[in-house]
Every structure is written in structure tokens, then in C-alpha cells.
Amino acid sequence: MLFLTTITIPMAGATSLGQISTDVYTILPKSIDRTWEDVDLIYNGVFHDPDMVDEEIELFENAVPELVDIEILGESYQGRNITCIRVTNEEITTAKAKTLIVAHHHGREQVTVETALRFVQRLLNQYGVDATITDYVDTEEIFVIPTLNPDALERVINERDYWLRKNLRPFDNDGDGLYDEDPLDDVDGDGEISRYLEYRRSGPGSNWILQDYWYERIDNDGDGEFNEDEVGLVDLNRNYATYFGQGSSSSDPTAQTYHGTSAFSEPETQAFRDFALQHRFAASYSLHTGINATYMPTDEYDRLTELAQLGVIHDLNEILPSSFNNAVGYAAAESLDETELATFLGGGWDDWMYANRNCIVPMTFEIYHNASADNYDTLEVIFENDTYRLEDWTGIYEYFTPDKEYIDDLWEGLIPSFDYLLDLTPRLQVSPSLTGSTVSLSITLQSTRLGSIDGIEILDEQDQSLTSTSPLGYDDVGTATFTLPEEANLEEGYSVFVGNEYTGFLEVVVTSETPLDPMVFVVIGGIAIVAVVLAVFYRRKQ
Template structure:
């Protein structure tokens, strides 16, 4: 499947029209299709014009008599290939062309971009079709920046030795040519996860390159692997994903075919040559179309071909090929939670079914997940048949149909099977958010389907206050109003146990909201000197929660606050007069007080944080003004002196947690404290007391 669909067929599919078509297939048998098209989502957009158009199409089906018959492959022997635009009447005609082996690259409305050989061209022209030639600039090529099978092996082994805690590779089988002693290629898959975190984790499976010539897909798979490895410990989302997910990646499902593609051959299938096609030229040649060989609804003549030389030859039996057998066994064994199969090209996110126009039982949820992935990357989401024709025996129909795994075929960007080197990184970067989303959604895909996105998290730290603002949107996930959002620090908790965010405009009434929360100072004190993840999860008015977004709460630049906690109680009122907590000196209680000073190691700053004026420095038992100014207080024994003890006189006396002010010949108890003021961890606090007393009581 490598089609781009921009036309009206899919839009029409949302209208409740019944059509009956009968089409003749290549074998001469007649296949009757009865189709009831149902709305896939509640939000249908039927319009009068679409209905008229559809009636026109139905009339077209009735009139459709002459079906294209291709000559046998033997007579299509010319190696010359053409790229043409071809107008088709309806999807039934397109289906017939595809099933007969026409190499359809793109579909726009009712025009197909088709690659064909000389014999096919002559046959079409004999049928009266008008072909408009497109300059065949996109001849099969293998740009130098693309990695071969051997390059992939080196890549995987190098990464495995460099990141042994994050990546394990597995050889899950042999290619057809290896099984038959013709080459030495294995089928490799890698598991990416933080192995130190050994609890069971939800699993994503990303498989690429079922079709050999779709050479951008192994590159995307390998770029994804590198992205995860390099950004682990740097990017909060990727770090969390590798700690909490197993991401399995198979960069080359079809290494034999890829070896041909790497020779700049226009190769699609694997290299099974039990049946030979002596006169064919690629892609019309021997080999099995691996994406028609899976065992769910395998063998339908609409959507695959029984003819060995055909482009979509499905093989002798379901799972007849070693490549599909290996993937089948892996998928069954690993019990994946979500599956993505990469193809090129078309910028589409497709979901089952592919073998029928009928919607799948979970069509609404599959559509919601596909839509979310597609919208984030500028692709289009639709049922697999949205490309314009049916395909049977594909990967995703099997993994969804037999195992119930939410499964997606992504036709990536690039606009060609052989994108230039200059486009390679761009194609990956564009697709990246969809892959990340699939991994995030892997724990409960259907439950988060349609749940709102947290598009952005802004963390503003003004020591010790932290404000978190999140931009939340349901634009790509159903368009419902945002109902709630909550924040978790360090670990993602159960729903309803986080810190609630409030709408910045005071009201949750639209599909886009900024929501905010101000964190308690305790959060700063707890995490100062550290970097921990923050999670924001939002819920829309239907009660659906989306996937979390993750940002760092990065307080590494802040020194760890002092640990002692001292409360001074004013004896006349019985209220807390000052509290030293987490390195801050509050007036009143820390809970609702005003920060007078910040203590960091031996320095004391005015106000909150270390950007204020440096008021005092502690040197042993003395307090100096500023960095190294005159000594203004000294702690000696249980007395605090004004200036150096030698020439000063005590201004406070500390006895039994009571602080007594000494004024001339009289003395008065002014504070009681809840710690031993004279020593231990409260030593610094003891030195601070004169300052507090001097300035504030």
C-alpha cells in the first residue's frame, strides 16, 4: 500500500449509502460485494453534493462492463517503465487494476499515478484509456545516505554495545534466501527499555520495510532507535518512555528484498523464487508480497493476487514465508499492546480493516487514535481502504483481527519510494510525534483514544515558588471542552490523586485551555538540587483522559536548602514569630508567612532565593556583614554577643529552648523554640536569632 488519497471517495464513505457491486476478477470468477456503509464517527458531514456524486458512482457501477485484462507477464517483457496518470471511473475499477498487478503509487480523487511496463501500457491504450505521461524522474535509486542490510547490522550491534542497559537485539529468524542457502540474512528486532526497571511494561511494536523499495522506512526505524537512545536521560518524555515502556523495533522485515532495493531495483516483494517469472522485470517479478501473506482473511482475490508474478502475490498459503512467520511468532509471544507498520509513501495513518470496506468493530477508537497521530504530524487518518482499494492478508488486519491489537499502517512522507538524502531527516522528524504518541498510548490505547492533549507545559520557577501552566487541547481528539487537568510530580499517579490545575481564564468551556497551578514551597524544598519529571494529564467533557505530557521540573541550579527547621514562638502572643524551614526564614509560619531571608550554606540573602542582597556570611560562631565585613554577632556558649565577643556584650541568652533578651540590667524571655538552639544542626539558626531579633521582633 503506497497510495496517497486526497479525493472524495472517503468523504463519501461517511454517508449511509448502500451499494451493490459485482466485479469480475482476473481468474474469471465473479465476486459479489454487498456493502453497507455506516458512519464511523458521530460527526458526519453529509452534503447534498456528495450524495449526488455517490449516486453517480453507483450508476457507474451498473454501467461498468469492460474490465481491464492484462496480458500475461510473458508478454509484458519490456524492461521499459512509464509513470503515467490514469483516470479511473470508480474504486471498483481501481481495485481491479491493483489486483491485476498495476503498480499504483498515488491516488488523487479519481486519478491514479501508475508505474507500468510497455505491455501494460499497450493493453490499457488498447482498452481506450488515455494515459498522460509524467516525467519518470523517480527511477529506482538508492541514495548513498541510506543504510544497507550490513550497515543495519553494524548499527544495531554498535548501539547494543554502547547502550547495554537500554537495547537488546534478537535474531528472530532467517530470510527466505538464508533458509534456501542463497544468502546469509537474519531477521533482527530490538527491544528498547531500561532493563533496570524490570516490572512488566506496556509494549509498542514498530515494524518497517515489509515492502523492499520503501527504503525510507528502515531509516525511520533506525532514526527512532537512535532518538530513544541518545535522548534517554535528556528528554523527559523519552526518558519516561524507556523507563515505563518496551519499544520493539524491527527495521527490516524483508532483508532479501531490501538487498535488491539497495541495488537500485524497483523491488517490492521478498525473494522467494519457488516460482519463477523469467520474463518479468521488477517489480513484476518473483517473490511474495509479505503484506498480503498474513493469515487473517488471507486469500481474498479482491486485495491480493494468486499469481506468483503479480505485484501483490499473496504466497501459497497464509504465513508461507519465513519473514511473516517470524513476525507472527514474535507478535504472539510478546503480546504487544499497539502495533505500527511503516510503509511509504502517502502521509497517511491507516487502521483496519484493509480487506473490506466495512468498518472494524473498534473503528471509532482506532479512528480516534489514528486521527490523533495523523493530526500531530500533518498526515491524514482513515481506514486502510481509504487509499482507494482493498488489501487482504496485511499485517494490521491480522494483528488486530486475530490478536485484537490496535494496529496501524503508516504511509510515511517523502513523496517517493526513494526520497533524496536531503529529505531523510525531515521525514523522520515530521513523523516522530506520531511514534511517540503510539508509545505513550500503549498502556490503554482505547481508553485514551479521544482524550485531550497536553500540548505544552511551561514551568516557571521563582524560588521557592513554582508555577506550572499547561496548554491543553481537544482539537485533534474530538473537539470537546476541556473538563479538568491534574499534575503529578516525579511519578505518574492514579487518576484523581494529582494536583488539580485551574483554567487560566476562570472557566473550562472550550476545546483549548491554558490551565495553571502554583506549587507549595515544600515542592521546591523537596526537589531543590534535583531534576524530576512533571506529568500533566487532561480530561475532556466526555470524561476521557488523554495521555500524559511530561516536562522536567529542573531545580538543579538551586542549591539544596538547609535541612534544619526552627520555629520561634513569640512568648507574648503564643504565635510563631519566625520559622526557618528548608533554608528560608519566614516571618510568621512558613505556611503563610513572608520570606525574609534565604540561607544557603554559609550565606544569607535578603528575600527569597539567592539573587537578593547578600546580608550576612557565617564564619564559625560569628556572623559577618556581607561577604567579609565586620563581625556583628558572635555565639559563645549560650550567649549571643553584639560584635566580637571580646569587646561586645551579650544581647541574648539561650537556655532550655528559651531565648532571653538582655537589656542593660534587665532581661526578658522573648521567644521559645522547638529545637535545641545552642547546638547541633540548629547551630546556624542560633546565629540567625540575633539578626531576626535585631530586625524583626
């Protein structure tokens, strides 16, 4: 075997600065080589209870550890984990843009858990297959909380309490020293709890007026009252600090929108608050059901707070079909409508995310409504005369959540809106150039609607600011320049980091190489010629 060694022979005179080759470039994300098979849900075609959710989360982490990281945010009132899944390219350690989906504030909206799990599954299965999804995972940290209310999920799934909205902190509604001892009852054992509606009118031809309603009931505690101490206390989506106790929230513990004793009184909202305080999200979804609409944060006059929010709604109107639950076999419901954009909840998640975390587009995304449950044929007339009418409404089961056979169809119709959130999340593109010792940066954003929110910082490796820009709009081109410090070691590479907490950061590197002295090439060439001559001579001797 022949070894060649490069020998440098010093020449008279030092290499001048003009001979140094200097380069500047942005380090772009490098995708992971995919080594995993597609991930299938363990429990497909059914609604997950909390234990099943935990098993799916463990499956995701074990199947694709290169992309999945798990964090326990806290525990529910009954001690169940509230878990967050983070999906990102783990090999890229530079801070990235962040986006968030939180599902299942309300117990009976369990299909939101299913969409959250399928969203994670889609990211893992499309990575390395779909270039766009791969880029999102490489350039973003995607956080998904499948259920914020696991206690209620357990009861809805395993005890079929399809009316349950609130968390499971116990409360003695009737003051008898017992807790939750007289809940709603499935008296006839048909798997549904009916709601009875009582109407009265003055006589034939006049309009029926709703007087009262109640549910299937048994006097469980023998006190002569029915359903007076039901399970569930706090509406988690009225327990946030912004506008707490105002709007549509209630101070009545028996009300469906009871806000709790104080803001963040519940362990579930505390867990989310503590998590959110560690991150900056330009856009996020909170998944709900009951209607097809998107609610946005409002000011004190119930007006939209950002022009970008209206643009997002217009985009969604184009992305989603006008009746996007038609695909699951139910009657059409209204499309997203601008009249539904603003609502004043009081203590709602979206207002807190906007006011306290400066999330520009925190969307309360109502992903499902079964309009057929509103139809008259879901009402059975139990009794009627000229002045009195009693009806049984049986539409609750599929009102907030479709039957399990339609879960995947619903998800397929929603995929474009979830991809849209990833595209909405602002990420940077940086084109650097170098003139002498001055570095110039041209900065643009990748986002459908959102700018950088804060100014763009240019930081050195010690996180010291070299310069910054003003906040950039999503279609702006920003520029920044800085002078290389005298102590910059270009031979080892001098790095700066461009971005902010919302956009993440890109690394820009300035390097230099001193070209070999011409005499080096003369020596190398001479050695090579000698080697060839020796080789020929050796062969001839053979």
C-alpha cells in the same frame, strides 16, 4: 574513634498490634543514571543495506547495553537475519507495557528502514535528557524491527532495483526450468528502470485510453519474451492468515500482490508471527510508503473495527502537517483522510494483528508520498500521432522513497507521530491505601486513547489472583480491594502486582515496622551522656 552501640533491654509485656507502624506504597520506576554519549549512526545520509543495518544494531547494543537488547527472530529466504531491537530500562524487571514498530515489508520502501533506525537512535539519545522520553523507556518495552524483508533491501540498495516490492523466493514464471533469469533491465544505464505507457484513441479530440505498459527490457534468456521471469514472488503484506486470499490480494504469482501458496508460507512472515505470539501490543505501527495515509483493520464489510481507531486518526491529523512531506522539498500530498482509513487487503498485517493478537490499533502507517512524481512533467512523450501515444514514466526512484539528502528532514517531520505511539500505549498509575488489613487500590491509565483492553489483575508473588477489575477505559478510574492474608510477612514486605499483559504491572508493597521500646531510647541516651563525659575528661587530661 568512638563507636556507639544500640542495646535493646526487654521490657515487661509484648508490643501490641496497635504500636506497629504499617505503610503501603507503589514502587515507581527508577531511571538509570546516564553514562553514555549520544549515539551517531555509522552510515548517516545514505540508505542502509542489510549489512549496514546489522552494524547499526550492534552499535546500539554496545553503546547502551543498559537500554538495548537484541533478538534474532528468524531468517529470510536467503538466510539473512530478521532482527528485533528492544529498548527499555533493563534494571526494571517487572513486566511493562509493550509497543511495536515493524518496518519494510516491501523492498522499494527502504526509507522505512531509515526511520526505524532513527527512532531507536532518538530513544537512546534523549534518555536522561528529555523527561517524557525517559519515562516512556522506563515504563515500556519498545520493540523495533528495522527490516522484515532484508533480501529485497539488499537488491534495492545494491542493485538499484527500485521496482522490487516482494520477497526473493525464486519462481519459474515462464516454466522454462530457470528462475528469475529475465528481470527488469536498466537498458540505457541511467540508474533507473523506466516504465512505458501505451495509449490509444479513436482520433483527435477524443480521450487517450491506457492500453498497455511495460518496462525497460532485454530478452535475457533468448526466448523471444521480455521481463517474463522477474525477481520477487510473495507480497509479505498479503501473506498473513486473516482474510487470506481475499480482498486486494492475488493468486497470480506474477502479480505485485501475490499472496503466496498459503498463509505464513514465507520465512519472513513466519518469523514475525512466532515473535508476535509471545507478546501483547495494544498499539503498533507497520511502516510503508507510497501515499500519505494510515490504514486500519476492517471487518468483513470493510468498516473500521474500533472507535479508538478513528480517534487516533483524528489525533494524527492534528499532529502531522496537512502535507507532511512538504518539509522534504516535494510537492504537497493529501493529509491523512478518513476515506483512507479502511481498506480490505486480504492477508494483511493489520487485520491479523487485530483479529489474532487483539492489538486494538495496528496501524499501517504510510509515511511518505512524493506527489510530484504524479505530475505530468515526470512523463516524457516518446512518440505521438493522432491515435497512438507512448510515454516514459521516470518517477519511480523517488516515488516510494525520497533522495538520501532528504532522509533526516522526513524523519524530523515524523517524530511527533512516533512519540504519539509511545503515549498511546496504555500504562498504569496505582494509588494504594490501607485500612486495618484491607488494601484499597485506585487505578487509572496513562494513554491518549486506549484502555486496559483486558481486566486488571491483582496477583500475589506466586501469581495467584487476589482480585481483579473489569477492563478500564483510558479515562476511567478503577478500584479494587483485597484483604491481607494471615500469612503475609509485613516485616519483610508483602508485594502484590497490579496490571495485565497490555498495561504491564506495577508492584504495590505493604510493610510494617515495630517502633523501638521507649527504654531503648533511655539506654541510648544514657550511653551517649557517658560518652560525652568521658570525652571531656579525656581532653582535660591531655
